[in-house]
Amino acid sequence: MTLTLFPRDTAAGMAARLADGTVTPEALLRTCLDRIAALDGTLHAWVHLDPEGAARAAAASGTRHRAGVALGPLDGVPVSVKDNLHVAGMPARWGSRFFADFVPAQDDIVVERLRAAGAMILGKTSTPEFALSGRCFSPLTGHTRNPLDPALTPGGSSGGAVAAVAAGMVPLAIATDAGGSTRLPAGYTGLVGLRPSNGRIARRHGFPAMALDFQAVGLIAATLADLRLLYAAVAGPDARDPTSQRQPPEPMAGPGRRPRIGCCAAIEGELVDPAVRQAVAESAARLAAQGCEVVPCTVPYDLAALRDIWGVLTAAGVARMAARFPARWEAEASDSLKPMARRGAAMPAAEYVEALDRLATFRADVSARWGAHDALLLPSAAAPAWPVEQEFPAIIDDQPGHARAQNVFATWVNAMGWPGLTVPGQPHPDGRPIGVQLVGSHGSEALLFDLAQRLVG
Template identity: 65%
Template sequence: MTTEPTAPLSATAMAEALERRAVTPATLLADALARVARADATLGAFVHLDPDGAARAAAEAGARQAAGRRLSPLDGVPVAVKDNIWVAGMPAHWGSRMWSDFTPPCDDIVVERLRAAGAVIIGKTNTPEFALSGRTDSPLHGKARNPWNPALTPGGSSGGSVAAVAAGMVPFSVATDAGGSTRIPASYTGLYGLRPSNGRLARRHGFPPMGIDFQAVGILARELADLELAYGLLAGPDERDPASLRFPPPRAAGRPRIGWFARYEGELVHPEVEAAVIECARLLEAAGYEVTPCPPPYDVALVRRVWGAISSAGAARAAELHPERWRKEASGAIAAAAERGLAMSAVDYVRALDGLAALRAQVSENWGAADVYLCPSAASPAWAIDDEFPAEIGGKPGHAAAQNTFATWVNAVGHPGLSIPGRPHADGRPLGVQLVGRFGGEADLFALARVIAAAAPWTRPPFPAW
């Protein structure tokens, strides 16, 4: 057996080394925990570690390895899970003081599948309260920071997960995405971030949803191969989640057609983000794909109105689970959202649902011939950690809604979206571009991401050493 690794390994490299018995699960776990010990006081990635439970899981994986009975390529690989996903035996705080003493009674389905694959869950990652913010600053656990520069935000609401992965603590993390919460932070940290089609990663047990079916379980990884490996083992139907049973057949063979847009008229976008999208469109065209510029297929003002109403109602419902506590313990942003939700009438809420139905019909009508849309993941790169939103984007004043311009419509329609690294900003900050597929079209996104990665004339900078 080899000694402790000296550099972060990908999940696929870990799997290969475990298969040929060049490393043990216990060694990989020790390395992961050592990396957490070195970096987490600065980065605030984890809110709970379970070294004893992880050690038991690693020992079981090691026994299977020795017997030649590994459960899957992930058997013995250390991973992390976002704080708002239920893991039996570990706290699920939801980033909130109101759930500071809550431990869920069971695993959600994705965690069941991680365990069935033999993955070693080392702990839970930081998220803002109710996972409802574009940056990660929990009233219970404080800030998560960007490994590329701790003075910058890693984004939200999966800020702890991207910090853990980008810093090399784990090769991938399971997270969630209700308005861009995997894809936007991935773009700020040089990662791959998937928001799959609704139901693709089945769910059953967890906190009440903030925005009906806007939220999906997602995956964040340094390497595309790692994301695909995890997706292949975690996705699939489960009768406990009817949405997981309702997928169309795969698209007929042939290259997907690509529509692209790099800006939304009247909305902010950083020039280098726009340029990164255009560059990727040209790469795909040069690779022989049909690539067509087109207008965005959605009304962003309608997206924001619908999301604002539905998420406010969700915040009110969650807050009212603690009627005597929430006004004292909720963050300012959540308290304000809950008050807006409580002020809504039933008619107001039904109108929001009508708006969502109209939005979904609009996107279906406007989708056109494209199989995949290429667009920005976020309007800008990461910004100063103490600011609620970027002070400026492309030389114009920023605002709180700017970062959801290109992300939340994907959640509204329930389609898959994949953020991939684009050409970095001139100052070295990561930038992401997004591929959005038809419902059930994850395979097209992975295929195009591989083409872009292979053809890219830029080199992704080395991840910071922690």
């Protein structure tokens, strides 16, 4: 299956043309809606469009631009929001039949900030049910497809967000990331994606957490410059989110500062595509050429312990949702969620509390093992995108009887609440994009942006 894509318009380019008057917000909106109409019948990136609301935002933005009082660089720039985040007046279905008719009355804080920046919110993008899958299939929308090859998945759970940006439908997308859901899809589609530190982007008025504080609002863009624009508009503390008020200063590699980068592309017992390992090696060489000290390392986390903790937390989270819809659950829930709900419902309270104890130990151990590194360079995923019909998290490798788990380099970042930034690496020999990931300790977004700039040039 092939798809003819439109050239990607960057948010920075749109902002420049809006500022000099060579384009209007209304014209940008028409272009985006035309692209969505042409492509989304194949891609299924969108679950709700709000052309009337976007038109009102475009008209207000146009008035400000003509008066010379634009609200900032995102004033009049189109953006999408993932369907597990609340946008007042738009459905928030969470990829689930259980919320098919739910329309929140309040914006999440990130949406408030988009509106305050003058951005045009076109609508909501697809997610698997409860955002708990590494591919993007839900009972409501079916399969969301990768614009670069519609036979492949764009990943999940922010598959709709990356599909919309990679197809040139919008330049920016708001996503979420609880186990890699921003960074992996960005890597599968040749984009940049940020999972910020917990609290860096304040949150309020949303769905209940499925795995404690593992999830953060994520940002998707086609270029690092665009990601910086979006981050500047939506990051920052808010009194309604106490975690957001406990952010440390953002360290940055300045003149004379030689960052020390740990580099790892292998985990014992886990399969990693050779092309992914090569992409990390090529990125390591590029960072070294840009003045970084790059040293081999091993991952600082216990993957088996993490998988056990994640399994307990998500089972409990799904069981909570099943308990809210007992008469409908077995008939309407995604098949992949039903065994999780059964496990969670049968789980003793002591088992859950013990998982919290193990999480505390996990976090302490990773911090102790971090060492003298300023950041780590890792794969975003263990392999490039795979056929859209094939389930996640494990995909069958060429070796009979073996499987490759895609998120082995990702979910530990969520467990720590740390930032991770994916940028495109050297592609696979067959052309599929490969993402490489920079991870820093809590509050180090500015450093990651600096290092990412050295990678992308």
